[in-house]
Structures are given as structure tokens and as C-alpha cells.
Amino acid sequence: MKFCSEEDTFKWAKDFAKGLKPGDMVAMYGNLGAGKTVISRGICAGLGFEGSVCSPTYTILHEYPNDPPIFHFDLYRLEGGADLSEVGLDPDYLAQGISLIEWPERMDDTSSVTHTIRIKILSETEREITVE
Numbered sequence: 001m002k003f004c005s006e007e008d009t010f011k012w013a014k015d016f017a018k019g020l021k022p023g024d025m026v027a028m029y030g031n032l033g034a035g036k037t038v039i040s041r042g043i044c045a046g047l048g049f050e051g052s053v054c055s056p057t058y059t060i061l062h063e064y065p066n067d068p069p070i071f072h073f074d075l076y077r078l079e080g081g082a083d084l085s086e087v088g089l090d091p092d093y094l095a096q097g098i099s100l101i102e103w104p105e106r107m108d109d110t111s112s113v114t115h116t117i118r119i120k121i122l123s124e125t126e127r128e129i130t131v132e
Contacts, residue, residue, distance in 0.1 A: 013042025027104035030119030069097035
């Protein structure tokens with residue numbers, strides 16, 4: 001799918017969220033500025049969260065109070081091969097909500113990922129998104 005604006009990407013992500021359920025883990029791959037956080041904002045909005053959504057680059061995790069809860073990870077600052085349990089996260093706890101993971105390539109194990117989104121920058125305003 002090709003998108004020519006941040007608004008179109010947000011709308012797509014909002015619709016994509018309707019198919020998510022507790023325990024789902026969404027891994028988002030893409031270079032800096034590709035639109036991972038825009039997709040995270042759209043997914044959160046689609047799940048009914050009305051608060052502010054920003055990339056948790058320095059805190060690694062933002063937990064958004066929602067039903068189900070939303071766990072928004074940014075693993076950019078972690079070394080390759082990181083384990084989510086190393087940052088204090090219990091898989092049983094994460095299973096209660098929906099996890100959005102930016103920079104999943106920093107994880108040692110992506111077997112829990114249920115949806116993979118790849119974002120390719122085509123131009124300053126155009127993105128190609130594939131979902132696996």
C-alpha cells in the first residue's frame with residue numbers, strides 16, 4: 001500500500017487497529033522518520049485511546065491506560081539482542097494488552113510478534129507499507 005500523507009497513514013493505522021486483540025504484538029520496521037510513531041498514534045486512536053502518543057525513545061516504554069492497555073515500545077536505544085524481560089516486562093502482563101514495538105530488530109526473539117509492519121520511504125511525503 002502506498003500513502004502520500006501522514007494523515008492517510010494515520011487513518012489506515014486507525015482502521016488496522018480494529019483487528020487487534022489483547023496479546024497482539026505489532027512490530028514496526030522502518031528508518032528514522034519513516035512513520036512508525038504516526039502508525040502508533042493511529043493504532044492507539046483506533047483502540048479508543050484519546051491521550052497524547054509520542055515515541056518513548058528515552059524511556060523505552062509508554063503504557064497508555066486503555067481497555068485493553070496499550071504498551072508502546074521504542075527499542076532504538078537498546079543494544080541488539082535485547083530481551084523484553086531485561087527491561088522488566090513480564091510476558092503474562094503484556095498478554096493483557098496490545099504491544100506496539102518500534103525498532104523490533106533490536107529484540108533477540110520476535111517469535112511473539114503477531115503482526116509485522118514494514119515502512120519504506122519512497123519520497124519526502126510518500127511511504128509504502130506492507131503488513132505480514
